[in-house]
Amino acid sequence: MNQIIETIMNHRSIRNFSDKPLSNSQIKIIVESAQRASSSSNVMAYSIIGVSDQEVKDKLHTISGHAHVKTNGHLLIFCADLHRIDQLKGIEHTEAFQTNLESTEQFIVGTIDAALAAQNAAIAAESLGLGICYLGSLRNDIQAFNDVLKLPSHVVPLFGLAIGFPKEIPDIKPRLPLPAIYHENEYIPFEKQKHFIQEYDQTMKDYYESRNSNNKQETWTEQINKKYEKPTRMDVGPFVKGKNFNKH
Amino acid sequence: MNQIIETIMNHRSIRNFSDKPLSNSQIKIIVESAQRASSSSNVMAYSIIGVSDQEVKDKLHTISGHAHVKTNGHLLIFCADLHRIDQLKGIEHTEAFQTNLESTEQFIVGTIDAALAAQNAAIAAESLGLGICYLGSLRNDIQAFNDVLKLPSHVVPLFGLAIGFPKEIPDIKPRLPLPAIYHENEYIPFEKQKHFIQEYDQTMKDYYESRNSNNKQETWTEQINKKYEKPTRMDVGPFVKGKNFNKH
Structure with a gap:
């Protein structure tokens, strides 16, 4: 590197x-x-x-x-x-x-x-x-x-x-796993990527729990849903x- | 640097x-x-x-x-x-x-x-x-x-x-002079920036003349006008x- x-x-x-x-x-x-x-x-x-x-x-x-x-x-x-x-x-x-x-x-x-x-x-x-x-x-x-x-x-x-x-x-804030945003030669259907998002939900929960300064306990999916519910x-x-x- | x-x-x-x-x-x-x-x-x-x-x-x-x-x-x-x-x-x-x-x-x-x-x-x-x-x-x-x-x-x-x-x-392709794209604290009216574009027109003319591989002789203003005339x-x-x- x-x-x-x-x-x-x-x-x-x-x-x-x-x-x-x-x-x-x-x-x-x-x-x-x-x-x-x-x-x-x-x-x-x-x-x-x-x-x-x-x-x-x-x-x-x-x-x-x-x-x-x-x-x-x-x-x-x-x-x-x-x-x-x-x-x-x-x-x-x-x-x-x-x-x-x-x-x-x-x-x-x-x-x-x-x-x-x-x-x-x-x-x-x-x-x-x-x-x-x-x-x-x-x-x-x-x-x-x-x-x-x-x-x-x-x-x-x-x-x-x-x-x-x-x-x-x-x-440093964790990102979605690479295969969740990177497709090869054509778009991969969401069904095949779903488990990467579940994995990330757990990563983000752990991340927030490990921080002293922040009490957020939400998964990414929960954050996204909350955010987009409100135009x-x-x-x-x-x-x-x-x-x-x-x-x- | x-x-x-x-x-x-x-x-x-x-x-x-x-x-x-x-x-x-x-x-x-x-x-x-x-x-x-x-x-x-x-x-x-x-x-x-x-x-x-x-x-x-x-x-x-x-x-x-x-x-x-x-x-x-x-x-x-x-x-x-x-x-x-x-x-x-x-x-x-x-x-x-x-x-x-x-x-x-x-x-x-x-x-x-x-x-x-x-x-x-x-x-x-x-x-x-x-x-x-x-x-x-x-x-x-x-x-x-x-x-x-x-x-x-x-x-x-x-x-x-x-x-x-x-x-x-x-x-390396020359860019507009810095003050043509950089404003301080509020937007500078175009009239006050016009001369930077005239300066750049000359720069680009010289740039194209100096290249062997390219016969473009247009100024930037001419290129822009030609480009935007055609939706x-x-x-x-x-x-x-x-x-x-x-x-x-």
Whole structure:
């Protein structure tokens, strides 16, 4: 196992940072790393908003509810961004151009471009000894998330990445067994994979029991069922369409 | 610059592989690396299909048109996957559960989960001296892409990742200048960023002129305009809804 794979394997989300800010050179190398990720046809359909202003962090904290949105070394927000491309054409925009921009296909392109860039940023940060945590919780109120950052049309805020100096190092969370997510040459029917999930349910029960800080006793299946019984963030769909994404 | 950031900075897409297959241990470490990426609330809403069967590769090659889909060391297909979660609940499915699964929010979750896993796989592969290329081109016919892999409901094939032993090492492609994609504390209006794009147009012109193998003389702006004038993959939107994703 080389140093890179070791860093990848060693990942855990950090939710408790000191308030020591990242240096400018750390931020620069993390963002440059993000930029080197692959991008569909080199369209680079994403933007990153770096948040260092405590007032902006506090506003985002109100949306997310997580302390590490307020207290971290730096906060990056990843957006799907077709605004740049929309603006390039200026007044000559044709109907076909617009139809293209507003397609589900282009929403997928922007979302994947942003996520690939983010994961490069995450690994670069971890390679510098920093901790990271993804923040989907900022979509708890996607309109407010958008408004705080003053995003124009054709820009959708997807998630945050809190980065900083860890104040604690939690255990690594077990994942589903490899064969539960990895299929060969064609999709394996769920019936044949069910026992891997039962195995994982036991793993997660043991994992939670072994932790002092957490009293969760649920299996993964129980967690999933509880989570999906309650529709959440149902405003994301209409919001995204309102930004001229994912319309058809 | 550490070894990890060096690997990230050194990325270029490889489109010419030998047909030497990856070893099983290489595949295992790459997939395990993918699994260690962050996942929204640990739902792991993605699956990976590893393609080693030449017949399956050939079928996918017909869809994509790129030679490196046919000739590589291994091919990974990344899917947004809520099928596993859908199946967990079995016959007790409530309407609320279904509404949740079929939301745009959950389509975003699956797409991001898959992309973060993929970028871990890409970096792990590159750290082993292998080359990679993302394949959005498999969405050229997303229904056929789906059918070749026998994907059930609630699974959407997103892209491929061709991995292998490089037969050539192309130049690193320049990206937009950092300030064109990186904003601070709020979104910077396009007017203030325009000159970075003009700068990049010149960079890309120079880049193409310096390459022997490629006669492209277009600026990035010209490429973008040409690309978006022609709506493509407009069947992706209806296909995704047909898989019970992204419906509201």
